[in-house]
Amino acid sequence: MLLSAKIDFGRVLKIKPISKDRFFRVHTKKNNLKRARLGISLPKNKIKNAITRNNLKRKIRNSLQQLSGLSLDIVFVYINNDEPYDAKITKKSIEHHKNKILNTAEKNWKT
DSSP states (O other): OEEOTTOOHHHHHTSOOSEEOSSEEEEEEEOSSSSOEEEEEOOTTTSOOHHHHHHHHHHHHHHGGGGTTSOEEEEEEEOOOSSOOOHHHHHHHHHHHHHHHHHHHHHHHHO
16 A cells, blocks of 8 residues: 555544544545555554654554555544544454444445
8 A cells, every 4th residue: 555645634533433443543545546545644643653653653554455456545633632642443443434434435336
């Protein structure tokens, strides 16, 4: 999956999120490319440690490798305010969002 700095976050974030839980809000928008582009927003004020932020970005990218063939722009926004970062719970959340993206994409292909 190509990580693109050129992804227009604002354009994708205008669309209602397809998936949301206590950790992430996920927005997707169809693009005209033959590949997926991924944007990740992990604010420094919510995850203060840079190593933790980078590890979380890596987990998100690796989990979403399966989606690289989809023509989608995907933006993950970290929104957790209340709880401290927990790697195991966050990994389950990422998998849940990945499945939601796949299900939504399959529905759109059938129609």
